[in-house]
Amino acid sequence: MALKKFVVGCFEDEKVLFPAVAKVRKAGYKFHDIYTPFPVHGLDSAMGLRETSIHTAGFLYGLVGTTTAVTFMTWVFTKDWPVNIGGKPNFALPAWIPITFELTVLCAAVGMVLTFCYICQLAPFVKKHTFHARATDDLFVMVIECGEKTNEDELKALLTSVGAQEVNTQIAEEGWWIGRYDQEQSLYKEPNIA
């Protein structure tokens, strides 16, 4: 993780944003990200992001829950401490359906949310660079990382021409760090470049 240079273009309308995304992609630039105040459907595929597979993770967590519940109850009632309850069978699968179901749902939900937080780097006290404060309000903020060969002025001109209301350059941390939002913070000090 280090400081990087980004060109930021802000859009006010998703109707302008979509053609802009297509044009910027066509011009060969790679998006760092687009920050939006709400889920804009189709933007992920327009940006060329692949589908998420978080639901597969949810399914697997669910299986873990089912297996845990059934094996645990079977072990308890047939091996560890078999109790004669009115002469009913010890292996009482139909009576275990409710608990098995609840545990399946619980594991799937908790597992998915934790996975979601992990892969999106979300946790209390986590801080990320805010490219524009209105990205969570009413602006669609397109962020493009500048490589060595990137012509910054050309890129800015392109963003303006495709309809960005506000274009600027920012030098920022690209990842996350432990920090506070009420203070200006940076993970690393500017390295001393001789």
Add this chain to the structure above:
Amino acid sequence: MSATKYESQLREPLVNGNKTYGQVTQDIVHTIEAKPTRLWYIGFYISVALLMFGAYSVYREVTYGIGQWNVNRTIGWGWDITNFVWWVGIGHAGTLISAILLLFRQGWRTGVNRAAEAMTIFAVMCAGQFPIFHMGRVWMAFFTLPYPNTRGPLWPNFNSPLLWDVFAISTYFTVSLLFWYSGLLPDLATVRDRAKTKIRKHLYGVASFGWSGSTKHWQRHESLSLVLAGLSTPLVLSVHTIVSFDFATSVVPGWHTTIFPPYFVAGAIFSGFAMVQTLMLILRKVMGLHDYITLGHIEAMNKVIVLTGSIVGCAYLTELFMAWYSQVPFEQDIFFKYRIAGPYGWSYWLMMTCNVVSPQLFWFTKLRRNVLFTFIMSIVVNIGMWFERFVIIVSSLYRDYLPSSWSIYYRPTIWEVGFYLGTFGLFFTCFFLFSKYFPVIAIAEIKYVLKGTGESFKNEMEGLETKQLDAFVEEMHHGHHEEGTVKIAHH
């Protein structure tokens, strides 16, 4: 006038007024940023006072034992379990709105889902108190959990509906909390990024988990919401089904029936929607959210109330029919001698009036769209639903197979009532704090449906009259995401 333009007569806009995204944020977040009103303080202090009274009642119960209540042999469940079932039932509407209506793609849920989910969580918190303190020796409540212990280990009975309840309620609470909070993250980030004071910026920064609004995160968030909705849908049905098993798996006349699961679930949704109405109408008034919680929303919820109320009515009649048709004398006596007549007959007829007769008035559009009438009805329904549980519990328990164990007329003590009032205190204290510190309407979701259903969209439709159809379709195609939840629009 052009023949190509079509404006739906059935679907009204979900958000009134020609709002921009910025205005939506402003309208919803400004209550968090402003000082609370006098009305808020009054309500909050009353709630806290009730909570204190409840805490004292519980203190007496814990110190001196269950004898502080008038529950007796055979009415061992009395007010306590009545309250438990009532609160759990109320909790159901939140998940129904956020999960089932999401799967059914009901756009109107966006205006009310956040507050309804909060209501669910607080209601389940209240519900949980009752069975826990009903145990008497509450410090041993953890015995219900299957943990390796020094008594064998001795495990709880996994075949018992009462244990299923432990799992169902705790799972329900956890999953609702996760669903609610994951939905809150983007909105808390909105509050954070607008914050003017340092302390607010810091606290909402912590609470929003560093949400940035990245497209990839949104994509995962949508997928997460959809799967959680998919999980919550059977979950919400299972929870009240399991609560009804507490009754239905027994052999008590009036309880031992297979109709209980669907009957309880419909009743839960019925009372839950009534509580959502009560809260929404207050929120709407106090916070000036008329543009977001429109008459259309109120009407939609009233339709759910009249539907579920009718289902509940059918269930009541089915019970009576089955009691007669079964030719079981005990069943017949319970229903025809001790429920609709007898010393508790008044509670049966109160239940019938509130739950079956009065909601039928909602067949009239005028009444469905009348705010005051809806508010009164929402309270009437919840009184009725409380009495439903009271009727089921008390009127089945006070007369059973053995006349020698028939119990005397049951009246609660002040501490029993105090416990119930205390949960009202807890519920409304939480709700007041929620309405002050959290966005009461899902901001991001409103923004998502805004352009597809708002006034501005309608104005754009005027374009149809002047433009070529192909050009219009092309423009709409690029500009507007599809109405719906998660599936990606094709480009």
